[in-house]
Amino acid sequence: MTTASTSLYGLASARDLFALTKPRVMTLVIFTALCGMLAAPGSIHPVIGFTAILAISLGAGASAALNQWYEADIDAIMKRTSQRPLPAGRMDAETALHFGIGLSVFSVVLMGVAVNWFSAVFLAFSIFFYAVVYTIWLKRSTPQNIVIGGAAGAFPPAIGWAAVTGDVTLMPVLLFAIIFFWTPPHFWALALFMNSDYSKAGIPMMPVVAGRESTRKQIFGYSLILAAIAIAPYPLGFTGAIYGTSAILLSVVFSALSLQVMMSQTSEPKDMAAEKRLFKFSILYLFALFAALVADRLVLA
Template sequence: MTTTALTTSLPADWRDFFALTKPRVMRSVVFTGLCGMIAAPVSLPPALAFTAVLCIAMAAGAAGALNQWYEADIDAMMRRTASRPLAAGRMDRQAALHFGVGLGVASVLIMGLATNLLAAALLAGSILFYVLIYTVWLKRITPQNIVIGGAAGAFPPLIGWVAATGQVDLLPVLMFTFIFLWTPPHSWALALRIRDDYAAGTVPMMPVVASARSTRLQMLGYAVLMAIVAVAPWPLGLTGAFYGMTALIGSMIFLAINIRVVTDAAPMPKDMRSEKLLFLYSIGYMLVTFAALALDRTVFA
């Protein structure tokens, strides 16, 4: 059945092309990019700001499409991803490749014309990092794939800031680092719950190649570093108390859930309630932290 799915393609419609862009991931990327732009000390005209955010969305969609093009074989072996357009045989691989490349090139060119070359270069770098470094190189060969590859998802707030200012500053670098350190505990919380799925797809995610306890301890280590970086803009004078208290409280809750994950009595509990709670909370925590950043730098400035 897997071979048929990968070799027989049915006519794709617009929903399949939309699914290629990984819309749920795109929403988070667009939001953090927008918050980075709002937090910047320079405001873009509304039309240019919209264009820049659209370019970030297009770049995220391009990366998602090229990721699925390259990983169609893995996706077909995993229950979680078997219904994706390429894995399910609803789309021709060539069409997905052309769509991803075209969307990526267009996003970079438009960003360069609408804002500045540095923002366009960072946008191009984020696409290439996700596709070449994470998808092609790291994902199939090392359990550190999501650690290093997580940098790709950390680019949007930096790109949003640079689109507005034309330069790199400490605050967006800290936000980049925040997402970079947030990614392992967020991703491994899910990977622990679907370990068998990753094993079936021969993906060496950390829970597949290491014990559950080792994975959980590493998650906690990254969470501690993430919490420090999340709160750092406040004592450094880059943000005010509104952001600082929001980040502090949110990070303490994040750490508390991580500790609960580590202290779970069973080595691989069947219900994985703690891991599920951490995965779901981590999404809201990241979005609330970035919303607080945008509000602190504008409303509460």
């Protein structure tokens, strides 16, 4: 093997290891964790703050790697995931497992040594929850997989908050709850137009088990709960008018799009415009809501 080909192989391996961390999902994790940190009372040294975000990012990447290690068989069946490193045959399972475990340990130790051990334990639990509770236990066993498993993606802002304060109060609990109740409508909107993939892979997503009509009703129900929780920090006095106004407007749009999904009758993925609109807006919703939280905190500071 030539030096050039060895170099190319090394680059490909590095890209595949990076792909294991689900970088697009990690973007949301980093953003919400940073917002939780910036919204927390008090201050944190920029270097320690950067280290905390790095540790949270690495922990999220570790969770994703362990998830892909365990789900390689079903990833190979689904069109959306078939080109990931493991099902595509670009990496062996042992490498993915060792990478995920090593990254998990490093992220937790880094958080504990550089920031505080309360947030480190919090981070360790979030990795365990995603890799074991959600991936191994819930994903293939219950249509409530996304509902309960949504907690895994809801931890970052609370961990960011804990990195600054060393504790958790009602406000970070509300931030956790926002993502927790946002997750079902976000993923079920995706599951509605990816229903055949989930069915083929034997994953009991809500549309597969309960049907489209029931799922659409639940999406709308969760959107109303989400709206109430997202707006709550304002009347409770935790935020100012910037966040309050943004939360109301964004939640009204989210609920309106969820209502359109509930009223939809189509069963053809290509015709599911309402579901696709909700899925795309749900991502914007979370980014905009947490950005408003930080903007509000900077104005009030």
